[in-house]
Amino acid sequence: MRYYQSWWSIWFAFDMRSGKELFILGLLCMLGEGLCECQQGLYSVGRRCIDVDECHEFPDVCGKHTNCTNTNGSYYCQCLPGFNNIKGTVNFTGLDGQCQDNNECTDNHYINICGHGGNCSNLIGSFQCTCHFGFTNNRNRQGSCIDINECNEAEMKEYVCGDKGTCNNVEGSYWCKCPQGYTNYGRERIPCSKLDCDGFNAKNESVTLLGGLADILLMMRNNCLALSNSSVIGEAKADGEALLQKLFTTTETILSSGSLNSEDVTRLLSTVENSILLIGPQLNDSYKMLETTKRDVEIAVHRGKTRPFGSIHLTTEKASLDTDWTTAVGTGPYTGFALAALLIHRNLELSGNHSFEELTKYEKDGVHPSFQVSSAVASVVVSNPSTENLSHPVNITFRHLQDIDESPEVKYICVYWSERGTWSTDGCYQKQSNITHTLCTCEHLTSFAVLMALYPMKHPFGLLLVTKIGLTISLLCLILCILTFKFCRSIQGTRNTIHLHLCICLFMADLFFLAGISQTKTLGGCRFIAVVLHFFFLGVFTWMLLEGVQLYRMVILVFNATMRPLHLFLIGYGTPLFIVIISVIIRSNGYGTVRHCWLSLEDGLIWSFFGPVCFIIILNIFFFIITVWRLVQKFSSLNPDLTKLHKIKAFTVTAIAQMCVLGLMWIFGVFLFEEGPTFVEYVFTILNSLQGMLVFIMHCLLSKQVRDEYAHFLAYFATPQKKRYSDFSSTNPSSSQSQGSRSGQQTGESQI
Incomplete structure (x- = not known):
C-alpha cells in the first residue's frame, strides 16, 4: 500500500x-x-x-x-x-x-484609472493612458493624467498670451485676456496682438473724394475697435468670410464708378491690403479662397504656439504665388498668427497704364517703347511687418492677358506699384517668360504686374516710301476704275458690275491698310481696323470668284449668262460678312496684334481668311481651265462670230492675270506679318501697292470700248463750247441712232 x-x-x-x-x-x-x-x-x-x-x-x-x-x-x-x-x-x-489578462480599462476595481483627462488603452498584462490636450502624465501616479498649468509652464510663459495678455488657467486649457488696444481675434489660446485702428482713418479729405473708400475704412475701423475693446472670450469673434465679402462688394462699387487716377489706385490698394491683414485672422478656416467677377483672393492662415515652417503655394486663374512661412512670419516676435494672401484685381490692369515715367531705362537705340499692362494686378499680403527687404525673394507667376511671344519688338517687364503712383522695377526681375506666362521674382512685397514694352518695328526707309507711293497710285487708279465702271454706259453689264464692286472692296482695303495697319496703340481701334481689312479683302476674292463664275457661264451657257444684281450683292458682300461675324463671335481676341492690326497667326484665326482665299483660288482655277478649253474648241471650229470669242478671250486673260496678281500677293502676305526677310516685305509691298494700278490697266486701258469712251470724253471737253452746241444740234438724229446702236451692243454683251 x-x-x-x-x-x-x-x-x-x-x-x-x-x-x-x-x-x-x-x-x-x-x-x-x-x-x-x-x-x-x-x-x-x-x-x-x-x-x-x-x-x-x-x-x-x-x-x-x-x-x-x-x-x-x-x-x-x-x-x-x-x-x-x-x-x-x-x-x-x-x-x-x-x-489570463486583466482588462484594467473595464474592470470595476480600476474605475477611471486614467482620470477624465485621458483615455485608457488595454495592453497584455497592463494598460496605457493617452492624455487629452491640456493634460499630461502624472509623475507621482503612473498611468493617470493631470491638468497642465500653461500659465506657469516656464517654456510657454513668455509667449502663451503675449507681453500684454493675462493668462487664466482652466482644467485642460487656458485662455488669454487682452487689454484695450490688443486682441487675439476671439481665439482664447492665442497671444494678444496690438491693433492699430488709427490706420483706418476715413476723415481724410482725399478719401472722401474717392466714393466708397470711406465706407471701407469706416467698416474696417469699427471692426478693429470692436476687437481691441473686447474683454470676454468670443465677444469679438466676427464672421471673417462675411467681412471679406463686404470688402470686395464695396471695392467693386468703387471701380465701377469710373477710371481712377494714380493717387486713387495707391490709396485703394493700400486700404485693401491692410483690410486683408485684419480680416485674415478672423477667418474660421486655415485656408480660404473667394472669387468674384472682379476679385480673386486666396488666403492661408496658421494658428499655434510654434512658428510655422514649410512652403506656401497660392494659385488663382490669373496668377500664382510661391513663398514659405519663414518669409510670411518674418524674424520678429511670433504672435501666434501667420498669414499669406494672394489678391487678384481683375479690372485694374488699365488703371495705371499711363504711369510709366520711371521706366526710361528701357529705351532702345533712342526709341522709347509704348507700355501696356499685360497681366492682372496681383497684391501679395503677409503678416510679416518688414516686407521692404525680404530674406528670401518670392516668386509670382502671371498669366498674360494676350498670348504673345517675346520678340525684339516685345519685352515683358516685372513691375510693382510704388507709393509714388507709378510702375517701378526696383527689386523685381523677370526670371523667365513664354507665350502665356511670365515668372517674376521680387525682393519686397506690394502689388505687382507684368508690363509689355512694345518697340516700333524699324522698316527701311525705301520700304515705307514704296508703300506710301504705291498705295497712293493704287488708290487713284481704283478711283478711276470705279468712275469708269459706274458711268461708262457702253460697258454696262454683269461683268462690269462685278468689276465695279471688286474695285470698291479693293479701294477700301487699301485705304484702311495704308491708314491703319500699324495703329496698334489702341486695342479697340486696332481690332476694328483688322475686322474691316478682313471683310474687304475677303470681299475682293469673293467678287473675283463671281467673275470666274460669270466667265464660265458666258462660255458654257452663251445665252442668258447675266446674273441678277441682288444675287451678286448677296454673295459678294454676304459671304464675307458671314465669315467675319462667325470669326468675331468665336475668337474676337485674335483681331489685332502687338505689331499689326491684322489677324493673329497664333490661334488659328488667320485661316478664316486664308481658308476661303485658297478655296476661291482653287475653284477659279477650275473655272478658268474649263473656259480656256472651251475657247480652244471654239477657235478650232468654223465659228463666224469671232468678235465675241475675242472678247471672251480678252476677259479670260485679264481675269487670270488679276487672280495671279492677287493670289501671288497673299502667298507672300502669309510671311509678312511675322518677322521675315526684307525681300518678302518688298515683294508683298510692291504687289499690294500696285494692284489697283494693274486692275486699271487690265480692265480699262486694255479695253477698246473704254478707250473710245475716254477719247469721246476728252474730245467733248477739248472742243469749244459753240462747236459742241452746233455739233449737238446737227448730229442729233444720228446721235439717236448711235444710242440705239449702243443699246443693241449692250443687249448683246449682256447676252454674252
Missing part, C-alpha cells in the same frame, strides 16, 4: 515531465522499495528524503504569466500583476489554475 502511494505522489509532483522521465521514475520505484519510502514532494537519497524543487526542475509547471514558489514537499503558483487566475484563487498549482 505504501508503495503505490509513493508512486502516485511522484507522478503528481512531476506531472509536467515527459513520458520518458515518468517511465524511468516508475521503474526505479518498482526495483527498489527504499527509493519510494519518502513522502510526496520528496525523494530518497540513501536513507535521507530530500525536497524536490518543482519550480526549478519543471519551469513550465505553473504555465504562462505566473510566478512559481517552491515549498517543502510541494509548490504553488501566483499570477503576475495584470493577470488573474481563472479559478479565482490567488494560489494554485498547474492542475487547478491558469492566468
